[in-house]
Amino acid sequence: MSLHEAPPISAPLIPDNAPFSQEQRAWLNGFIAGLIAPDIAAAQGAPASPPAQAEDEITWHDPSLPLAERMKLAEDKPLPLKLMAAMAQQDCGQCGYDCQKYAAAIASGEEKRLNLCAPGEKPTARMVKSLVEGAGGEAAPAAAAAPAALPKSSKPLGYARENPVMARFLSRARLNKEDSEKSTYHIEFDLSESGLDYTVGDSFGVFPANDPELVDQILAAIRAPADFPIGEGTLREALIHDLALHSAPDALFELISYIVGGERRKLARSLAKGEDPEGDASTLDVLAALQKFPGIHPDPEAFVESLEPLQPRLYSISSSPKVDPHRLSLTVDHVRYLIKDRVRRGVASSWLGERIQPGASFKAYIQRAHNFALPSSGETPIIMVGPGTGVAPFRAFLHERCETKATGGAWLFFGHQRRAADFFYEEELTGFLANGALTKLSLAWSRDGETKTYVQDKMREEALSLWEWLEKGAHFYICGDAKRMAADVERAMMDIVAEAKGIDQKAAQAFVAELKKAGRYQADVY
Structure with missing residues (x-):
């Protein structure tokens, strides 16, 4: 349809038989109308209407506000904007969308994965799930017994988390001096065989592996054989490469509640609901959750089904392709902290800072920058x-x-x-x-x-x-x-x-x- 054939702005743009609720259809009509209104006005020779209040001026998605406050401010807004409030619209790109597109995809039912908002972690995932269920949608399960392949992407190979390519690790060098309290690394990669190119401002997505020592502790805690078959591999391989172990998901506590009884069952059910009866829920990774209920022996397949997929991590690129188009670098903090006499380590930062060896290949992709780039003119300060x-x-x-x-x-x-x-x-x-x-x-x-x-x-x-x-x-x-x-x-x-x-x-x-x-x-x- 040409611009001259475009419908008037007041006409609905989403048909009544589209698979959306009335609330979703109203929001999408308004959103699309807002996008095309200036073009239609220009084509008809009319001046564009003054823009409505910019979303950036609204505080309901301010990431500095607590989640509860953001949701209170967004309580009268349509579902996609409520979802954006839950995510705090940080547009980090970790989910493979910007927040507005991720929210719209969830609201329309196109995107079933509700736990991709990395900055918000478990509280945001719970809120997103609650909003979807409250709108009549059905939350997707966290993971399948055999870790499923990522959905296909329309983006070119190597430019979406669903379509990674192989890159090669070259080196790491610590940036801090010896007496620093931190460990931060300059890390370099070889892109020469990956086919990837990038622009300054883009991010680099890496698919890390979990710490094998942590995985072995989890296997010992559930008394499961490392070679138990999961999909085309083993339980140990799935725990290292496919499943998230840093934060105990609600589904794990649900599983535990079916295994234990008495007060321990009450505790597990409370934790599965997001409650914190003993004041330590925020510190419970998968191993800590199992240690909280010692002696349990879950079926390995049921255990795997209760965990969430291991997500790729995005890092801001710290190099320019104009210096060397085949070499890319990152600046990475090695995350380590102590909880109850056990050192916790960041999944990707420990993998990059300690374990991956020079010459090793791994899955990676380029995430194009969303509104983060140098000015078009080099004369602009x-x-x-x-x-x-x-x-x-x-x-x-x-x-x-x-x-x-x-x-x-x-x-x-x-x-x-x-x-x-x-x-x-x-x-x-x-x-x-x-x-x-x-x-x-x-x-x-x-x-x-x-x-x-x-x-x-x-x-x-x-x-x-x-x-x-x-x-x-x-x-x-x-x-x-x-x-x-x-x-x-x-x-x-x-x-x-x-x-x-x-x-x-x-x-x-x-x-x-x-x-x-x-x-x-x-x-x-x-």
Whole structure:
């Protein structure tokens, strides 16, 4: 249908016999109408209607708000927007969608997997399941006895989690000095045989493996043979490569409730409902859950069915293909923490930081950036805020701008705990300052003095200069933690705008929202 044949905006765009509820159909009609209205108006020679209030100005999907508060703010909204509130619209890309498309796919019934929102973890998965069931939908089971193949994707091979290719691990090098409290690695990969290409701002998806030592402890806890057949492999192989072990799912507690009795059954049923009667539910991974109910001996196939699939992990790419199109790098924190005398390790970060060996091949894919890219002109100045591993995409930006001889200014805010131990890429950044690829470097160290200093504090210290850069058309970027750092940085930005323009906080918030709509305020948060 041509633009001249398009229906009037008031006409319904989703037919009555489409497989949607009335609520879903109404929302989709409005959403599609909003997308095509400007094009139809332009084709008919009429000026486009002024846009409705931008979604970025609405706080119901603010990731800094607790889940309960977001859901309260979204209680009168249609199902897709309620789902977005549950996800907090972080647009991390981990699910293979952005949040709006993932919510729409769930609401329409096209997407059955309800647990793909990685930042929200189990609370978000429970809320999504509850919203779908409340709307009359049926929640899909977590996993099958034989781990099912990922659904086919229309995206090209290597550019979706459903269509991975093989890449090769090259090397890892620790970025922290020996006296650091952290272990962060610069990790390099070879793409030469993968057929992959990427752009700065993109992310790299890796399919990790679980720690074999952890798997052996789980097998001992359930007293199951490692070679028990599961699908085309063994139970041990499935636990290493196919199943998530970091957080005990509700279905596991449901299974346990059928095995135990008395007070232990009551406890298992409470945990399956998301309750926390003993105050430790958030610390229960699969092994800890089994240790909480010692002596159980579940059927191996039933045990596998109660677990969720092991998800790929996304990392911001820290290299530029203009330096070497066949080499890609990541900047990865090795996650480790102690709970009840047992060291817990991040699944992918431990696999990358400890176990995978140089030359090993693994499944991977490129996740194209969603609204996170360098300006089209190298003359446009950029301001980058990336503490810790948040510096990753900005290292890529600087390498790219160095190769393209970009003339616009580049200002980086970087921070960590201690300058002497945690100054990632210090020599490179100093070199970028020397050759002009980096114009200004502002550093924040939270453990070097009596007062903790963070990147948002440095922004406030440099408020006048930062505002001058914005007035010159600078694009502003954030990468890092969504719940704390990114929210604190946005508040600092609004304070700077309010002071510079002599306006109140509401007007400053609207100004920042306009920067986002114009593509001049971009975030890569997780």
